Amino acid sequence: MKKIMPHVAGVFFSLFGLGVIALLMSYTFEALAFIFPDNFISQIMGMVLFDIAALAWLAAFIYLCKSVMQYAFAFIGFVFGLLGSLAMVAIDVMLGGQEMIEAPAWINEALIYGFIAAAVVHVILVYAYKLAGPEISADISLGIETANITEEAMKQAEQELLRERGAMGRIIAPRLMNDVRRNLGLPVLGDVIDLPAYDVPDQAQAIPVQIPARRPMSFVERVKAAGKVLINPMAVASTTQTYQAATSSPAPITDTPPTSAAQQADSATSGTTETKAEAKQDYPEPLYHPDLTLQGKQNSALKQANTEEVPQVDFFRGEKDA
Numbered sequence: 001m002k003k004i005m006p007h008v009a010g011v012f013f014s015l016f017g018l019g020v021i022a023l024l025m026s027y028t029f030e031a032l033a034f035i036f037p038d039n040f041i042s043q044i045m046g047m048v049l050f051d052i053a054a055l056a057w058l059a060a061f062i063y064l065c066k067s068v069m070q071y072a073f074a075f076i077g078f079v080f081g082l083l084g085s086l087a088m089v090a091i092d093v094m095l096g097g098q099e100m101i102e103a104p105a106w107i108n109e110a111l112i113y114g115f116i117a118a119a120v121v122h123v124i125l126v127y128a129y130k131l132a133g134p135e136i137s138a139d140i141s142l143g144i145e146t147a148n149i150t151e152e153a154m155k156q157a158e159q160e161l162l163r164e165r166g167a168m169g170r171i172i173a174p175r176l177m178n179d180v181r182r183n184l185g186l187p188v189l190g191d192v193i194d195l196p197a198y199d200v201p202d203q204a205q206a207i208p209v210q211i212p213a214r215r216p217m218s219f220v221e222r223v224k225a226a227g228k229v230l231i232n233p234m235a236v237a238s239t240t241q242t243y244q245a246a247t248s249s250p251a252p253i254t255d256t257p258p259t260s261a262a263q264q265a266d267s268a269t270s271g272t273t274e275t276k277a278e279a280k281q282d283y284p285e286p287l288y289h290p291d292l293t294l295q296g297k298q299n300s301a302l303k304q305a306n307t308e309e310v311p312q313v314d315f316f317r318g319e320k321d322a
Helices: 005-035 042-051 051-064 068-095 109-133 134-163 163-182 219-231 233-248 261-266 273-282 292-306
Strands: 213-215 319-321
Touching: 005 042, 005 051, 005 068, 005 109, 005 163, 042 051, 051 109, 068 109, 109 134, 134 163, 213 273
Parallel strands: none
Antiparallel strands: 213 319
16 A cells, blocks of 8 residues: 555646646636637737746756856746736636625726736846857957957057058059049159050061072982991091181171082082082072081081991981971
């Protein structure tokens, strides 16, 4: 029996508590009928400010509060909801049709203004409870400090601008004066660089540069050049010395007049003059550096042959300028 009674007492007390809550809610619902007659939805929503508000604030006080201010706001909401619920019970009892006592004249005004006050108080408490959370409080404090720092920075910047106002004005004033002078057609102050003007040539009317064509040497020409190098090495040695002197101090490049037939016969033993003369009769002589002509290539081959035991001639791979 002793083991069963605690459980029975717990169930009985729970039913008692539910009955008290149901009683309070029923009386509150009937009292709200005097404010919202024939409006079921408004009566149900009005109970949120009294009985339901007391239960919600009690649960928040026990389970949800994380700061001292939240505990304070939850306790105030619970007390105000409980007192409002009890007041609604008293008003419903006095105005519910009983004939034992006469209801005071101010009871109707108290019902109206009490409902309005309950709505205002609970709205304020809900917002205050949310703002009193630790995370939101930290964000608000940080925002306030940031705003104070920004305001102080703006004040310092304004003071600095006031001190530098004259110097900045002196820098901008000449530019403004030049703009005004330019609009009036007056000479602009400042240094003016007088440089000669040149006409830009029209690219559409430009004369193209004639680049001499290049053709490969024939097999016969390469054999002749190699034979002259092998038959007359002394002439090639003198040509090498001439080429070295020309490369050490190159002379200015000038147009070479055409070679006559008598000159071709006299220079038959010079190595490559005959080949160049035959080429000049068919093609104009282009202006090249000495080391790019056929004479220069032969000199390079002779120089390489003097330094090695087996002469190596590059004319079998060379090209003839036209």
